[in-house]
Amino acid sequence: KYKGIIFDLDGVICHTDKYHYQAWKKLADKLGIYFDQEINNRLRGVSRMESFDIILEKYHGQMSQEDKVRYAAEKNDLYRELLKNMTTDDLDPQVKETLDTLRSRGLLLAIGSSSKNAGFILERLGLDGYFDAVSDGNNISRSKPDPEVFLKAAEYLDLQPQDCLVVEDAQSGLEAAIAGNMDCAAIGDAVKCNKANYNLETFSDLLLAVGS
Numbered sequence: 001k002y003k004g005i006i007f008d009l010d011g012v013i014c015h016t017d018k019y020h021y022q023a024w025k026k027l028a029d030k031l032g033i034y035f036d037q038e039i040n041n042r043l044r045g046v047s048r049m050e051s052f053d054i055i056l057e058k059y060h061g062q063m064s065q066e067d068k069v070r071y072a073a074e075k076n077d078l079y080r081e082l083l084k085n086m087t088t089d090d091l092d093p094q095v096k097e098t099l100d101t102l103r104s105r106g107l108l109l110a111i112g113s114s115s116k117n118a119g120f121i122l123e124r125l126g127l128d129g130y131f132d133a134v135s136d137g138n139n140i141s142r143s144k145p146d147p148e149v150f151l152k153a154a155e156y157l158d159l160q161p162q163d164c165l166v167v168e169d170a171q172s173g174l175e176a177a178i179a180g181n182m183d184c185a186a187i188g189d190a191v192k193c194n195k196a197n198y199n200l201e202t203f204s205d206l207l208l209a210v211g212s
């Protein structure tokens with residue numbers, strides 16, 4: 001019943017969340033800000049600057065916009081250094097097989113990610129050029145839960161939103177899909193919020209959700 005599937009990247013296709021955590025943690029320690037895994041979970045699907053605003057809730061003091069931009073850039077440099085550790089081995093074979101099967105069933109496949117590093121990550125995973133469309137942090141002006149990133153992905157696929165299924169690991173992402181009039185499947189952390197049409201225990205469960 002779907003013509004296209006739009007995948008979130010971080011937390012769905014791969015697990016760069018640990019690198020986001022390490023990079024933010026290093027910056028937070030330097031600034032004397034308390035930061036832990038629980039706060040990190042709130043950063044899923046949220047843009048870089050909005051993530052920093054969440055981290056700064058624990059900052060005692062004021063920070064100028066200029067400093068915010070500078071520190072966020074510093075975090076991104078750290079993060080990109082960590083991303084260099086990624087190789088094609090970080091692509092779970094189950095994920096690749098599932099994608100290939102979906103494609104063989106005639107579905108179009110796209111990425112819908114908040115990340116401005118999506119292209120670099122796909123390259124590291126050996127997936128550059130694999131998807132029929134990539135909509136990411138570079139082509140949007142409003143981040144999830146706004147549906148813009150997914151609506152753009154549907155547009156790039158030349159499909160109507162209601163013909164697409166979104167796969168997400170973040171509450172903000174499920175909300176974005178729903179706001180965009182798209183069905184959604186939750187995986188990982190997002191299963192808890194009970195907002196999705198399908199809850200996936202493992203990535204290949206997607207094949208059951210989509211049907212043949």
Ligand code: B16
Binds near residue numbers: 008044051076
């Ligand atoms: P960047 P997704 C999101 O990716 C991450 O989940 C989120 O933690 C991050 O802040 C955001 O990308 C922006 O990433 O700093 O690389 O532009 O889950 O939407 O694929």
Ligand code: MG
Binds near residue numbers: 045
């Ligand atoms: Mg995600």
